[in-house]
Amino acid sequence: MEIRFEKVNFQYSGLTDTTHALKGVDLKIEGTGEFIAVVGHTGSGKSTLVQLMNGLLVPNSGVVNVFGFRLPAKRNQKINELRQEVGLVFQFPEYQLFEETVLKDIMFGPKNFKKTKVNAEERALEAAKLVGLDDNILKSSPFRISGGQMRRAAIAGILAMDPKVLVLDEPTRGLDPQGRREMMDLFKEIHEKTNKTIILITHDMDLVSEYAKRVIVLSDGLITFDGTKEELFEKEDFKDYHLSEPQTIKILKYLEEEIGLKFKEKYTYDSLLEYIVEGEHE
Amino acid sequence: MNNIVIGQYVPRDSWLHRLDPRYKLLALVFMLASLFVIPIRTEWPYLVTLGSLTLINLLLIATSKVPIMKVISGFRPVMFLLTFTFIIQIFYYQVGPNAKLVVPEIPLHFTWASLGAMILILAFYLLTKKYIKFKFIYFLIMVFGLFAVQHYMPESWGLIANYKAELYDEALIRSGFLVLRILNVIILTSLLTLTTMTTDLNYGIESLLKPLKLIRFPVDTLAMMLSLTLRYIPTLLEETNKIMKAQASRGVDFKEGKLKDKIMQMVSLLVPVFIISFKRAEDLSNAMEARGYVIGAKRTKIDEYKTKTPDIISLIVTSLILVLIIVGRIIL
Numbered sequence: 246m247e248i249r250f251e252k253v254n255f256q257y258s259g260l261t262d263t264t265h266a267l268k269g270v271d272l273k274i275e276g277t278g279e280f281i282a283v284v285g286h287t288g289s290g291k292s293t294l295v296q297l298m299n300g301l302l303v304p305n306s307g308v309v310n311v312f313g314f315r316l317p318a319k320r321n322q323k324i325n326e327l328r329q330e331v332g333l334v335f336q337f338p339e340y341q342l343f344e345e346t347v348l349k350d351i352m353f354g355p356k357n358f359k360k361t362k363v364n365a366e367e368r369a370l371e372a373a374k375l376v377g378l379d380d381n382i383l384k385s386s387p388f389r390i391s392g393g394q395m396r397r398a399a400i401a402g403i404l405a406m407d408p409k410v411l412v413l414d415e416p417t418r419g420l421d422p423q424g425r426r427e428m429m430d431l432f433k434e435i436h437e438k439t440n441k442t443i444i445l446i447t448h449d450m451d452l453v454s455e456y457a458k459r460v461i462v463l464s465d466g467l468i469t470f471d472g473t474k475e476e477l478f479e480k481e482d483f484k485d486y487h488l489s490e491p492q493t494i495k496i497l498k499y500l501e502e503e504i505g506l507k508f509k510e511k512y513t514y515d516s517l518l519e520y521i522v523e524g525e526h527e
Numbered sequence: 528m529n530n531i532v533i534g535q536y537v538p539r540d541s542w543l544h545r546l547d548p549r550y551k552l553l554a555l556v557f558m559l560a561s562l563f564v565i566p567i568r569t570e571w572p573y574l575v576t577l578g579s580l581t582l583i584n585l586l587l588i589a590t591s592k593v594p595i596m597k598v599i600s601g602f603r604p605v606m607f608l609l610t611f612t613f614i615i616q617i618f619y620y621q622v623g624p625n626a627k628l629v630v631p632e633i634p635l636h637f638t639w640a641s642l643g644a645m646i647l648i649l650a651f652y653l654l655t656k657k658y659i660k661f662k663f664i665y666f667l668i669m670v671f672g673l674f675a676v677q678h679y680m681p682e683s684w685g686l687i688a689n690y691k692a693e694l695y696d697e698a699l700i701r702s703g704f705l706v707l708r709i710l711n712v713i714i715l716t717s718l719l720t721l722t723t724m725t726t727d728l729n730y731g732i733e734s735l736l737k738p739l740k741l742i743r744f745p746v747d748t749l750a751m752m753l754s755l756t757l758r759y760i761p762t763l764l765e766e767t768n769k770i771m772k773a774q775a776s777r778g779v780d781f782k783e784g785k786l787k788d789k790i791m792q793m794v795s796l797l798v799p800v801f802i803i804s805f806k807r808a809e810d811l812s813n814a815m816e817a818r819g820y821v822i823g824a825k826r827t828k829i830d831e832y833k834t835k836t837p838d839i840i841s842l843i844v845t846s847l848i849l850v851l852i853i854v855g856r857i858i859l
Contacts, residue, residue, distance in 0.1 A: 296772070299776060328775065335772065341777070343795050356778075402777060
């Protein structure tokens with residue numbers, strides 16, 4: 246069970262010109278246990294890549310194979326069922342809320358996939374608990390709760406569909422540092438609890454270094470790097486990707502320069518702190 | 528997403544494109560009025576007048592450098608209605624005593640059997656039309672089929688009524704006249720939108736409405752509303768597209784579903800789009816106020832239009848055409 250891209254091309258055609266968003270992308274993503282960060286500059290094809298995964302976009306050439314479901318699909322094949330397998334959370338997902346109460350909105354996804362009402366409610370409550378929304382919020386209107394809670398509700402709406410793979414398009418955009426941390430810890434928790442594959446689009450290299458296991462770098466519609474984050478950050482020609490280094494590496498490099506603490510790659514703040522404390526004792 | 532074009536402006540370099548929008552609008556009004564002042568009659572002076580107006584319009588298309596297919600595609604939405612009126616007009620127009628038959632009378636039998644066949648044809652058409660590429664031609668064939676079954680099926684199969692299809696030259700000319708007039712109207716109006724940017728069009732409307740200021744009509748506000756609306760159409764389309772994708776990810780299938788599902792689909796789309804547009808409107812009004820916009824205050828323009836010779840000429844020519852036709856109508 247996996248998501249496989251084979252020589253996938255995708256272009257957006259305008260009136261006068263066409264933009265090649267993806268140029269012959271080959272990719273394989275396991276159905277469970279992966280935590281992937283997709284990074285790249287604006288317009289490098291990240292959003293296109295993830296929209297191809299649940300059939301919102303269909304490749305112009307090449308094949309996307311999602312859990313045995315081929316895209317482009319045959320004529321009378323329903324793409325809709327695929328959307329349940331790959332849960333896609335868009336940028337600013339809070340705008341997709343529309344129901345009377347938060348609970349109803351979370352139930353919307355499972356109900357669309359022909360789950361019974363009771364079943365849908367069960368799942369909605371479960372998802373709400375997972376993202377940390379309490380009961381009195383579930384009963385209120387989704388337009389009367391705070392921005393952070395709205396985003397949680399929207400994400401719960403996707404989680405309630407119980408997708409095999411969770412795809413997040415810049416989920417921390419527009420959040421303050423604390424909200425960002427909480428949000429990311431939430432995804433980490435979901436990942437650890439359910440072993441679901443999580444695919445994260447982000448510009449923030451700190452998030453990549455702290456949370457991701459695997460990194461895919463996109464540039465101009467081509468995959469220029471695909472491997473573990475350690476491989477990426479330790480690469481000699483890391484600068485050629487025009488990505489910034491994560492804070493932890495910057496701090497360690499600075500410390501080596503200033504106080505002669507030996508440089509060693511650390512990717513989370515916890516391990517960085519540990520390393521510094523250790524170094525102090527020696 | 529930057530490809531969304533409002534209206535159908537085709538950027539080219541032609542005299543029609545360069546024409547001052549104010550004069551272009553006025554000229555359009557004169558031309559449209561001329562088309563409608565010509566009475567529908569079958570005598571030759573009327574036909575010649577309509578013919579020459581059509582010729583002028585074709586010349587306009589040719590000199591505007593707009594691809595002809597763009598103009599023709601403007602016919603598409605009214606094609607159904609036009610054929611319908613044409614057919615009705617041909618058969619049911621009461622002709623004068625001098626009318627001549629074009630083809631011999633065609634006997635038609637309206638029987639129970641032909642009625643059944645007609646219903647079958649209709650059902651077949653409705654079911655198959657989505658698979659056909661040339662829909663309009665297909666439609667015409669089907670219309671022909673409706674009459675063909677009445678002609679060829681024998682009278683004896685449950686006769687309800689016998690009647691004859693009579694094709695008179697007068698009826699034919701009159702229906703043609705009507706269709707040609709409507710086609711001309713479409714050509715003219717699409718030429719306006721094809722050769723004028725929406726902002727220019729807005730400016731043209733604003734200055735033509737200026738006299739209404741005398742009766743305290745808020746022309747400036749109206750113009751601002753118009754331009755803001757035009758400006759935000761692509762933005763809203765983009766937002767709608769995003770919401771549509773987001774809801775599709777939650778299992779909404781916008782392509783099918785029962786009526787009840789369809790309503791839910793629309794709600795799931797409309798509520799977020801409404802909320803986004805209200806938010807945008809609020810942000811925009813704040814931004815405008817922050818830059819000193821006061822409703823009804825006098826505003827200046829970056830681009831001032833200057834009247835040039837082609838503008839004057841087009842105005843004179845079109846008004847002359849209108850006057851001549853009116854005079855002709857009074858004299859004849």
